[in-house]
Amino acid sequence: MVExxxxxxxxxxxxxxxxxxxxDIVEMLHRAGSGHTGGSLSATDxxxxxxxxxxxxxxxxxxxxxxxxxxxxxxxxxxxxxAVLSRLGYFPREELLTLRQFGSSLQGHPDSACTPGVxxxxxxxxxxxxxxxxxxxxxxxxxxxxxxxxxxxxxxVQEGQIWEAAMSAAHFHLDNLTAILxxxxxxxxxxxxxxxxxxxxxxKWEAFGWHTVEVDGHSFPELLGAxxxxxxxxxxxxxxxxxxxxxxxxxxxxxxxxxHGVAPNKEEYAQALKELQA
Amino acid sequence: MSAKESTRVEYGKALLKLGxxxxxxxxxxxxxxxxxxxxxxxxxxxxxxxxxxxxxxxLLGTAAGLALGGKIPFASTFAMFATGRAWEQIRQSIAYAxxxxxxxASHGGISVGEDGGSHQAVEDLAxxxxxxxxxxxxxxxxxETRAMARWAANYQGPVYMRTGRMPFPVIFADDHRFExxxxxxxxxxxDVTLAGIGLLTHHCLEAADLLAxxxxxxxxxxxxxxxxxxxxxxxxxxxxxxxxxxAEEHLATGGLGSAVSEVLAEHYPVPLQRIGLRDTFGTSxxxxxxxxxxxxxxxxxxxxxxxxxxxxxxx
Numbered sequence: 001m002v003e004x005x006x007x008x009x010x011x012x013x014x015x016x017x018x019x020x021x022x023x024d025i026v027e028m029l030h031r032a033g034s035g036h037t038g039g040s041l042s043a044t045d046x047x048x049x050x051x052x053x054x055x056x057x058x059x060x061x062x063x064x065x066x067x068x069x070x071x072x073x074x075x076x077x078x079x080x081x082x083a084v085l086s087r088l089g090y091f092p093r094e095e096l097l098t099l100r101q102f103g104s105s106l107q108g109h110p111d112s113a114c115t116p117g118v119x120x121x122x123x124x125x126x127x128x129x130x131x132x133x134x135x136x137x138x139x140x141x142x143x144x145x146x147x148x149x150x151x152x153x154x155x156x157v158q159e160g161q162i163w164e165a166a167m168s169a170a171h172f173h174l175d176n177l178t179a180i181l182x183x184x185x186x187x188x189x190x191x192x193x194x195x196x197x198x199x200x201x202x203x204k205w206e207a208f209g210w211h212t213v214e215v216d217g218h219s220f221p222e223l224l225g226a227x228x229x230x231x232x233x234x235x236x237x238x239x240x241x242x243x244x245x246x247x248x249x250x251x252x253x254x255x256x257x258x259x260h261g262v263a264p265n266k267e268e269y270a271q272a273l274k275e276l277q278a
Numbered sequence: 279m280s281a282k283e284s285t286r287v288e289y290g291k292a293l294l295k296l297g298x299x300x301x302x303x304x305x306x307x308x309x310x311x312x313x314x315x316x317x318x319x320x321x322x323x324x325x326x327x328x329x330x331x332x333x334x335x336x337l338l339g340t341a342a343g344l345a346l347g348g349k350i351p352f353a354s355t356f357a358m359f360a361t362g363r364a365w366e367q368i369r370q371s372i373a374y375a376x377x378x379x380x381x382x383a384s385h386g387g388i389s390v391g392e393d394g395g396s397h398q399a400v401e402d403l404a405x406x407x408x409x410x411x412x413x414x415x416x417x418x419x420x421x422e423t424r425a426m427a428r429w430a431a432n433y434q435g436p437v438y439m440r441t442g443r444m445p446f447p448v449i450f451a452d453d454h455r456f457e458x459x460x461x462x463x464x465x466x467x468x469d470v471t472l473a474g475i476g477l478l479t480h481h482c483l484e485a486a487d488l489l490a491x492x493x494x495x496x497x498x499x500x501x502x503x504x505x506x507x508x509x510x511x512x513x514x515x516x517x518x519x520x521x522x523x524x525a526e527e528h529l530a531t532g533g534l535g536s537a538v539s540e541v542l543a544e545h546y547p548v549p550l551q552r553i554g555l556r557d558t559f560g561t562s563x564x565x566x567x568x569x570x571x572x573x574x575x576x577x578x579x580x581x582x583x584x585x586x587x588x589x590x591x592x593x
Contacts, residue, residue: 069346112375120346120377124370130336131371134343134351137328141304142347161367164336172328 009053011220017087018048019276022249024083024096026272029263032100035108038246038259040080042184042217043151046242047077047084049223050149050180059089062116066144069119069135073128074153074182075109076261082106082115090117126159128152129179133169136177136237147231150179155187158196163208169237170209177237178230179210182217184246188260205239217242250275282445283420285476286384289441290315292427293352293382297323303431304344306330306353308337314354314384314441334364338381342371345378350431357383357399357440365405372436373409379437380430386416386440387527388555388572389477389565398560399440403475404532406438407505413458414505415439418479419449422502425456433458442527444565446477449500461508467497470583471515471522475501475534478525478553484576485525489583496583501534509541516546521586523551525579527569530554549589551582 021044029035051057055068072081079099086093091105098104105114109123119135122128132150139146156162169177181201189195198204205212211233215222223242230238246260247253250272253264264272297303297319304326311317311329320327330337334355341351353360360383361368372379383402390398406414415430415437417423423441430437449464464479465486474482479500486496497519499511516522522542524535535552542548555572569575 065348120342121370121375124366127335127339127367127371130339130367131343131346133336134340134345135347136343137304137340138344138347138349141326141349161335161339164330164333165339168330168333168336168340171331 009220009224014048014052014220017052018045021048021080021083021087023273023276024087025079026250026264026269026276028079028083028096028099030269031097033263034100035079035263036076036261037253037263038186038256039074039153039182039184040077041248041250041253042244042246043074043077043080043182044248045218045220046151046180046182046223047080049220049227051084051088053220053224054227055149059117062090066146068147068149071120071128071132071135071148071150072110072122073150074125074156075123077151078108078110081110081118085115085117091115125153125156126161129162129165129169132177132179133165133172133174136174137172139176146176148177150177152179152181154181154183154185154192154198155195157181157198166205166208166210173235174237175234178227178240179237180240180242182244183241184244186246186255186257186260190257202241209236210239211236212239212241214241214243217244218248280447282447284443284445285417285420285423285441286315286443288420288423289382289427290318292424294318294322296427296431297326300350300431302348302350304328304349304351306337306341306351308332308334308355308359310355313356314382316354334359335367338364338367338379339371341379342375342377350378350380352380352382354382354384356397357386357402358397361399361402361405369409373411376411376435378434380439381437382427382439382441384441385443387442387476388560388568389442389444389527391443391565391568392562394562395559400529400555400560401532402440403504403526403528403534404536407532407537411436412505413437416476416502416504417441418474418476418500418502419446421448421450421452421454422456425454429456429458440476442477444477447480449480449483459503459506459508461499461501461503461511463497464500465496465498467495467519469495469519470587471497471499471519472525472579472583473499473501473512473515473522473534473538474525475504476527478527478574481574481576481579482525485579485583488576488580494583494587504534504537507537507541509545512538512541513546516542516548520590521549523553523579523582523586525553525574527574528554530556549586551586553579553582
């Protein structure tokens with residue numbers, strides 16, 4: 001059973017794990033020939049902080065009743081989640097290379113029926129926060145102390161349902177819920193500021209009744225500090241706005257709109273390996 | 279005339295009873311708990327009731343999350359808003375995820391009455407019937423409503439159940455039991471089959487009485503379980519009577535008429551007449567007037583039967 005570590009997780013070990021996860025992501029995407037590179041790499045450190053440093057869960061018993069729950073509301077970052085889950089032992093690493101293939105347990109977007117460790121199918125944006133709210137309500141009724149974590153994309157919060165759910169999480173005082181927003185500032189058609197303005201973002205969540213903090217989404221001390229702080233907050237859900245770089249870790253992908261939904265070709269993959277192995 | 283019951287009122291009572299029996303049952307509503315009758319559950323079990331406000335997408339998504347947490351959520355709002363506004367939430371977060379969510383939507387069909395076309399779901403059955411993993415139910419009366427609610431609470435998986443506002447005559451005995459995928463023969467007959475769903479099942483029974491006076495013997499089916507449909511009963515009726523009439527408080531496309539047409543076309547083609555709204559939305563008015571206006575009365579079903587009978591011989 002993976003209980004929460006008693007010690008403060010070692011940032012350098014988490015950084016090394018994240019580097020390996022990024023290597024897995026670019027390999028999976030290159031082999032698959034399609035998929036979402038930018039948002040998988042921007043979310044990598046957040047997922048590593050959650051699964052290796054924060055959540056109570058057990059890869060040998062994915063349905064352990066008291067486990068903390070995670071919902072990848074920005075389901076297109078599935079490669080990052082799969083890489084993290086396989087590294088934790090939820091399923092063999094070889095399966096990563098079957099991503100998006102016919103008959104694979106790793107669907108293009110997360111599907112709980114196929115993949116151990118995936119709680120719920122996601123991918124149609126805007127739906128994960130409501131689901132996480134329901135899980136948090138159930139956890140409260142069950143009284144098992146489980147916490148619920150949900151990762152949102154920044155383009156995703158343009159969906160109206162997100163704000164319905166933002167209202168209800170505060171209304172129901174879901175202090176066992178932590179949402180993380182992957183604020184990489186890009187979406188498929190361009191910069192979020194150009195496609196549909198989101199700012200001021202933090203004041204929006206505060207106004208909706210959320211305890212809101214902003215962190216560097218690539219800093220493990222900041223991410224873990226905010227996640228731990230969220231556990232102490234009473235009567236309110238917590239929103240962690242994690243400022244990230246889309247395509248983080250590979251210079252040619254960083255901050256490039258194009259790599260939202262494009263997989264690395266042969267040359268790009270070679271370049272990515274070179275940089276991530278340096 | 280037998281006693282009359284409204285399916286939404288009977289649902290409200292049934293949910294309360296189920297809540298007393300099973301602590302895992304929770305209920306959600308979107309600011310319509312008086313209309314949908316979840317208010318009784320809400321009053322008895324305030325800790326297990328969640329009013330989501332006027333937010334149907336969040337309503338269904340939250341229900342999905344509660345199901346993932348081991349609860350048995352019954353989510354209610356008007357049929358139009360559940361299946362229309364939140365169709366994609368039902369599709370992705372409930373049907374695709376195959377979650378144990380029971381969507382019990384009231385105010386189905388045009389018998390809603392005065393609220394008018396914006397509030398009358400005439401396409402909800404079509405919208406739910408296309409979804410893989412979804413069970414689609416429309417009870418014919420109070421006892422069937424209670425039986426279906428009880429069955430749904432014990433079934434693992436997504437269920438859509440439509441209830442109505444209008445009190446209608448009781449058909450079944452108080453101890454009626456529901457069986458998934460099974461229709462019932464309510465009356466035997468040789469010349470034609472009248473297949474009803476929801477409130478129109480009773481109109482089929484009344485139509486059979488009218489036809490009997492004219493020497494036409496009609497078999498009457500209750501096909502309250504729209505999905506999975508009792509296709510064997512449909513085929514058996516086609517073989518036995520050689521012609522069918524379907525009757526529903528819904529568009530003639532996409533609901534029972536379409537489902538029966540599909541079965542007949544693939545397995546045993548015989549003439550069919552469909553009773554339902556013809557490519558039109560509803561309108562305001564008293565329910566009784568609307569049922570007449572849209573041709574959903576027993577006499578309309580009788581006429582459809584007389585129209586389909588000659589086609590049997592002209593094949």
